[in-house]
Amino acid sequence: MTPASGFLCLVLHAHLPYVRHPEFGESYEERWLYEAILESYLPLLDTFERLAEEGVRFRVALSLSATLLEMLHDDLHRQRFLRYVDSRIHLAEQELQRTSHQHHELRPSIEMYHERFQRFRRLYLDRHQGDLTSAFGRLADQGHLELLTTAATHGYLPLLEPNEQMVRGQVQVGLEAFQRLTGRSARGFWLPECGYRRGLDGILAEAGLDYCILDTPSLVGARPRPRFAGFAPIRTERGLTCFGRDLEGGLEVWSSLGGYPADPEYRDFYRDIGWDLPLDYVGSYVHESGKRLNTGLKYYRITGPTDHKEAYRPGEAAHVAERHASAFLSARQRQVEWLRERMGQPPVVVAAFDAELFGHWWLEGPLWLEHLLRKLATQGQGLESITPTAYLREAPLPQISEPNPGSWGDGGFNARWLNPSNDWVYRHLSAAGQRMVEMARRGDGEDPDRKRLLNQAARELLLSQSSDWAYLMSTGQFAEYARKRTRDHLVAFNLLYDEFREGKVDPEVLRNLEERSPLFRNLDYRAWR
Template sequence: MTDPVGTFCLVLHSHLPWLARHGRWPVGEEWLYQSWAHAYLPVVDVLGRLAAEGRRDLLTLGVTPVLAAQLDDPHCLRGMHDWLGGWLLRAHGAAPRLPGLAVREHRAATAALAVFEERWRHGGSPVLRDLAGSHAVELLGGPATHPFAPLLDDTVRAFALDAGLTDHTRRFGHRPAGIWAPECGYAPGMETGYAAAGVERFLVDGPALHGDTALLRPVGDSGVLAAGRDLDVTYRVWSPRAGYPGGPDYRDFHTFDHPSGLKPSRVTGRHVAPHDKQPYDPVRAAAAVARDAADFVRVVRERLACIRGRLGRPGLVVAAFDTELFGHWWHEGPAWLEAVLRALPAAGVRVTTLRGAMDAGLVGGPVTLPESSWGLGKDWNVWAGDAVADLVALGGTVQRDLVTSAAGTSSRARDPLRDALAEQALLALSSDWAFMVSHDSAADYARGRARSHADRVAQLSRLLAAGDRAAAATAVASWEPGPFGHVDARRLGRPRPTAGLRPR
């Protein structure tokens, strides 16, 4: 067999904010259950099937701690089981009006229920641990609640990362050496904190490396490697303007049969009104999957051939996507994913994980990275712009309350009240709230969530400062359970100066 033309790394980033007991629909637990049913179940099924064939190092899978907590949470597990049963009932109800759609959805719901009851009923961690243990995937960790780390004080940033890495270790049995930096957010100097936490590699968007993403790159003299997302390849699938999921033969995400909530139409055309869209045809969709998978393999191979010609050695292509694209947003995404993972090796492309790329020596010279993210404009504006100035200010207050509260204890024992304050602070600092406001997507819900968690932090901070532990305990007892019982406020250590909080 000839040497591979180069190496391809697929990175999937699985994340949702903490939704348990915080609304149901249109924003809340429904979001979790849809993503679980239509993306997490089928994607893991694809990976499990390929692993059973003896395939290894298929892709790098990021699962944020706050999502992993929900996949293990008894309340969410019960809710997911109920949701799958509701999906089956909705399929039954659609049969008189849409018999073809009802049959397809009945089969899909039945299969999902069987998989969930057989493998997921006791939580997602055992399922993902099996995939990692079979070396099918490399699991990435990250900060606990997916905060936009460049806006965090160094002390809070280190605390959030430590809480996330600790959670990963508890669920999956190992401390991860790679992380998904939330929103691919980076500020100069963050690599020092990564190195101190034992992180060896993280993701940035391609423009942070000026598009030169053909090798992993050490950041300064830290020894920590940055993997850059190749946008020319990634945007072939999903871009702000184009990509395979918008093809006319794929199922349309936005068009509903309102009585059942099912999706009966194909995209048909980008400017076709919902009532004019054509019925979904699985045969046409399968042909589109085969065509687009072959196109992607061609694009990757051609990209790697160009890199090899430029470098004089085999190089690397990293394509990174939200996991929720595959099945939730793009119904046919899991089938496309399986087709690509089967076809790339046959086309002379080595498929591996970020760890595998590092072990293979696909590492270039050191780089200096600028402030960056994978948001619109590739800067910090989505999370720090004028539209979210109130949330930035709120986050600053939350951080100061958190650091001040942690400094207020001299006990060697854990303090459950300060731990509860720390958990609420982490939830308030989630990057999702600013993202949703900047994109005008359930902005009221996002602002309400950020403020509710911040208000709890402020309330508890005041009560603890006043020495009123009885009232503080009463307040905490009235809150719904959170994701991280292991959060230990003592791990904040001695507070550093908060001058690092940068006005925006």
């Protein structure tokens, strides 16, 4: 072991469900991707590259889902993203003009957005030619990032049936897509929603994976009781190492009462000019239907639990971000010192977050992260940043124990993805799963069209299994879209199943379905046998 008193393992999970609608000039749901690229992925990349160029020693684990990677590599999305950025730049310019003689208190925000949009456009197009994956890959080559991945469409693995074949399909296709699109093999696996069920460890280990990330209660509830609770990984008998997310540090960032993003000085996410300004002024920047949407330009700070909002002050917010980074670092240093004394070995504290928190929801998040990583490098006082694989190289052999099933959803188990708002999906997903296994076992008879049909059926099945759909139905937000997507993929799957049973292939239907979802091009239906 190194003389470190403890390790901070930062894990960011970047994922969005697969959305692609060339049939529309614009779709609400495609904006999830464009907002995430502009507000989270590019700011994070910018942060990491700046730190690397300045020689700051830092290590972060970044999980990239296969659906996100497929969308980042899709020319349609690249073009539409550029159109989106250009329209934001244009809107910011228009806003600078509008406020040239009034609302001076808003000018610092508008100038900030104008500068950011232009800078991130240059970063995306001029520096990286629209290829974010390679940019993250270079940071991984330099030892700053460890890239890992997750299930192909982020299926909620504990509830898929028949479980073994469904999980194997999700895992194999996810790993293959990750390898094809990043040029590297993943050693680690982000379990979608940290959802664990007994037996998953064997499938992940068989796929060549070394570790996964679980929520703390899955470690705390493991059998036999782990010696170090959640502060050292455990290893299952089937050879998969499981890290546990740290609740204490997570709460400092996420708590709805005192979490950092709630600071009154930070930017308020919800006061957006897409809602505040007259529709005839912002109309062309919201949606072509004229429906109001966020534009990304938000000029007010949280201020407090009040409708009255004060103008955002970027400089002041930056100071708060630095203060919060110091507070987080100091709290983790105290935490690991306390733990090391009692554990007799350096603890590992896993701080795992959705990547989209940083920048999209919490504008100052990337800056907070930058300060944290800088301070950790120079004022760590024995606390070092580490990635899971680097930790496993250095740490003693983990204790053998069996994790408890669970998730990071509210309640800690399956309720978020299985409740009366979404439970109808499971009888259809289960039936489709049985049918997929049946078809895969019968095989294609070396008929290339039949092989395409089987692969497309598997693709539709995967897309119907995305945990995002059940989640959105559960929250009621975008629930209609989530139901439609589940329905569309199941209808397509059943159509292909009927054709398979009848021994026919309708080439036009098959081509249309392939064109509708051009992802996972190397998918092999035999994973479902």
